[in-house]
Amino acid sequence: MHNIILEVSNLQFMRGKQQVLDIKNFGLHEREIIALIGPNGAGKSTLLQIMALLLKPTRGILTYRGIAVDSRNALAIRRRMAVVFQEPLLLNATVYENVATGLKLRGVPREEMKKRVDRWLEMLGIAHLAGRRSHQLSGGEAQRVSLARAFVLEPDVLFLDEPFSALDFPTRLSLLKELDKLLKDTGIAAIFVTHDFSEVPYLTDRVAVLKNGRVIKTGSFEEIFKVKPRRENYLTSLYRVFESDAAG
Ligand SMILES: Nc1ncnc2c1ncn2[C@@H]1O[C@H](COP(=O)(O)OP(=O)(O)OP(=O)(O)O)[C@@H](O)[C@H]1O
Ligand SMILES: [Mg+2]
Incomplete structure (x- = not known):
């Protein structure tokens, strides 16, 4: 163990x-x-x-x-750490911005930020939604965005409620x-x-x-x-x- x-x-x-x-x-x-x-x-x-x-x-x-x-x-x-809740708590912004926010707060340089965001949008199958605003997503799509937001931070621990x-x-x-x-x-x-x-x-x-x-x-x-x-x-x-x- x-x-x-x-x-x-x-x-x-x-x-x-x-x-x-x-x-x-x-x-x-x-x-x-x-x-x-x-x-x-x-x-x-x-x-x-x-x-x-x-x-x-x-x-x-x-x-x-x-x-x-x-x-x-x-x-x-x-x-x-990163947390994913039952109801996706998304900002009223695009999918890309939602996934990028945590990295911005952490001061990750722009180039690296874009690379990481693109990678996780791809991994979660929502790359085609990058420019879509959060209120125009289905529940499942929004939850994928929440997961991308969590994974992009490359946390040591993930909490999923x-x-x-x-x-x-x-x-x-x-x-x-x-x-x-x-x-x-x-x-x-x-x-x-x-x-x-x-x-x-x-x-x-x-x-x-x-x-x-x-x-x-x-x-x-x-x-x-x-x-x-x-x-x-x-x-x-x-x-x-x-x-x-x-x-x-
Ligand atoms: N904001 C709050 N104010 C007051 N009491 C609360 C609050 N949130 C939860 N509680 C109380 O704290 C206890 C534990 O709640 P908690 O939300 O942790 O349970 P849970 O196991 O997640 O339940 P569920 O399966 O319904 O999500 C409950 O008695 C609940 O009523
Ligand atoms: Mg609960």
Whole structure:
């Protein structure tokens, strides 16, 4: 197993008097992909936001490559991470500008910026949409733009909070397969929140189950679900109907 890249210890998070999270220890290894599952309100999104340094824990420490996160190093560490939310949060600008923004903020030179943006637009199959404005995209296209925005930053850690839940099954399946390959090829570590267990076999080295703010189980797919992971399933074969263009 690789080293731990990001870890929370003795984490507590309160919203007013409500204890939303209480986690003794939870860590993500380099190159690892964790599926984070659990019922509504379990605290999955909150945990992701804390690990992505978007929200400060009430108690506890976060360590990044063994270094405790504090107010001095937080911004630099934050820049090693990227987040994709359920609803694509795009700027009212072109697809190209949306993907380029993070690099602009990081002061990446123009030439290199263009190279990286073009590469990720290509990788996500949206190069032809570069000049399109964000409000003129379908949900699936917008989510591809969100993924390109995240990958172009070349993060060490990627957080995905139900990124595909609004998409139709064929789009979701093709994005899952692409994302699986992209993460493996780039070696980016990721935490992936989903309610759709059929997505879990694609993007998972380890499953973590969150309930009432606690990590109650972690383990391989088989250990958690007591069945073998299957990628090609009945639904996949039904949706082959979309693969041919011929009218029938
Ligand atoms: N902005 C907020 N203000 C107050 N309470 C909140 C806020 N966001 C979340 N909560 C509460 O914090 C708890 C954890 O919420 P969180 O969004 O992390 O759950 P989740 O596991 O992501 O749920 P879901 O599966 O519905 O997305 C819930 O009890 C929720 O009601
Ligand atoms: Mg959530």
